[in-house]
Amino acid sequence: AGCVPYKNMWLVTKLLSNERYHYVELHHKSNIGDKLWQVGEKIQECKLLEISYEKKLPVQETVMRVVRPVAIIFSEYYFYLIAFIVEKNDEQKYELKYDYPAVFRIDRITNLTTLNEKFQSTDASRFEEGEFRKRVQFMFPGKLVKIQFNYTGKSIEAILDRLPTAQIVSQQESTYRVEAEVYGKGILMWLLSQGDSIEVLRPLSMLNEMKDMLLQMIDKYRE
Template identity: 25%
Template structure:
């Protein structure tokens, strides 16, 4: 279990070198000395090959503090540095954190945001400074953000409207079902291709749909077919000059 967790941590690239070392040491500390030595040997190459993110920031203390804000139902006023185009400086936000999740290198904090008028995902490493923490609301569980729905409907980015889509898929079936957990096969054709249906946040799903190249063809809804056609045409046109 420690070996598996260590490899997952190394593959995440999420922590700074010192935090990574401290965490790996903590994970192995409960093992007998002989197993610790064996684990150290098994992780020598993966540990030496670790490549942190381009601008890693200390996260462990921040992760702990945010977890306590959630446990105590507190609202926050904080400075947040968005990745939106043209926003080169931190902006003040007001929101109540309700859950933490990890996906593709980053920790995200789900917050009930005043700025966005509902639940929004904030990247933990982009929370620059907490200005104020005060008593928040004890949110009804049935009305809280569902991490399960999020993981089923979102690929990489929580963006776009929930849409039922269908596409013909010619690559390995498991790749599609893993990337879009809500997906299911409607039909299998004689040539081995599949008609797959999924219920997704379109903005994020676009990243995966377009990454499949000629192995995937969206067939519905028509608005998504047009959107992908336009994106691919614009990409192709850059190479015609």
């Protein structure tokens, strides 16, 4: 038995046909099925992977990384490998290079090799996909930081929905002071998209980075 009543199937078929007609294929045109399967297996087996990855920013280059794969996530049109980058210490044992996960678009992984070395399953179980999604914007990774900003826009509910970790710490007339815990660089892109509705307060490093980015944007429009 299907999930859709028979009398409504024509409507569902019509809606799906419309979506299929307007569908635009992604530019990379890569068949990533085998990669998804291989990466998924290594996550379950808790095995290290060595990957060749095509970076686009700040310059286009291919880099090699050894990683502990912990999850596959679909977001913003793409499949991503979430993994912790590792490197060998003085005793030639792999250890975490950073205490936060890296994000790799799977279609940009040009080669992957399984290493004959496993990592503790507790490392994988410690990663919580739902908590990661709450704190990442546009799948841009980075350090976990606490930010504080003033919001004077029309819908504070939209802000709280976009940033699930956000909390209103105070309100003065139509100005809300909000705190949130977020990962890395993606939050800067989102903050800039809010125009003059948002004023970043903390941390100071992010405030200064916002100022620099805004000045660079203004310079592009000077005559």
